[in-house]
Amino acid sequence: QTANLRSKCHLGGDWCAVHAGAPEIRPGECRTVTTIDRIQAVLSRWPLVLIGLLAGLGLGFGATKMMAPSHTANAKVFVVVGGSQNAADMNSASLYAASQMSSYETAASSPIVLAPVIQQLKLNMTPTELGKDVTATASKDSFVLDIVVSDPDAQRAADIANAIAAQMGTAIKDLTPVDKSGVKPLSSKTITPAVADTSGAASSMIRNMAGLSILGMLAGVVLALLLEARAQTSGAHLRRSPRDEADVDGGAK
Numbered sequence: 001q002t003a004n005l006r007s008k009c010h011l012g013g014d015w016c017a018v019h020a021g022a023p024e025i026r027p028g029e030c031r032t033v034t035t036i037d038r039i040q041a042v043l044s045r046w047p048l049v050l051i052g053l054l055a056g057l058g059l060g061f062g063a064t065k066m067m068a069p070s071h072t073a074n075a076k077v078f079v080v081v082g083g084s085q086n087a088a089d090m091n092s093a094s095l096y097a098a099s100q101m102s103s104y105e106t107a108a109s110s111p112i113v114l115a116p117v118i119q120q121l122k123l124n125m126t127p128t129e130l131g132k133d134v135t136a137t138a139s140k141d142s143f144v145l146d147i148v149v150s151d152p153d154a155q156r157a158a159d160i161a162n163a164i165a166a167q168m169g170t171a172i173k174d175l176t177p178v179d180k181s182g183v184k185p186l187s188s189k190t191i192t193p194a195v196a197d198t199s200g201a202a203s204s205m206i207r208n209m210a211g212l213s214i215l216g217m218l219a220g221v222v223l224a225l226l227l228e229a230r231a232q233t234s235g236a237h238l239r240r241s242p243r244d245e246a247d248v249d250g251g252a253k
Helices: 002-011 035-044 046-066 087-108 111-121 127-131 154-175 199-239 242-252
Strands: 014-016 030-032 071-081 134-138 144-151 186-192
Touching (some): 035 046, 035 199, 046 199, 071 087, 087 144, 087 154, 087 186, 111 127, 111 154, 144 154, 154 186
Antiparallel strands (some): 014 030, 071 186, 134 144
């Protein structure tokens, strides 16, 4: 009966008087563990919570440092229609430019653009490797090409994006046929240069450290409650009096 009572009370979140030795409760009776009890248990073992907090902060800082951060830089290029002043020729050039915008998306991440950029910036990579970090998107119903570069270094990402934007002017001229007057009617101009943005790394660091520190604190709280429950059960068993033993044995009979 004692064993059954112990199991029932413990699993139900209660403390048994026969085990806890509570003077205000008769042997064999149970009382529910209150929120105050749990808070006191955690406060009495506050070093565990502090250790969990510090461990989470350390893991968040270390994990963020070990992970290669990815910064993005964005440059916008405007495809300019020029050449002959004849209205019909201008309209024809505009239609041609509109039809080629998807091709310029592909050209922005191709060797015709990236090889000169790699040489200019002295990058230790191939055009194929760099092309994996470059995305170009043509804005719908406009002549604007949006170039996005990802790189672990924020400044280098901006430098590459700006170099690609500048090189697109040469590539567009090379890819454009001459008009009736012998002039290539298309060119490009960078309308929004890329700038280095380091805010992403700082926010990632804060987010990782905050998340892991909360998990560490929760782990410390859980461990404190488990240790308190174990201490209560073990200590109460050792403190059980002969009178309690007699009462429990009498009840069993």
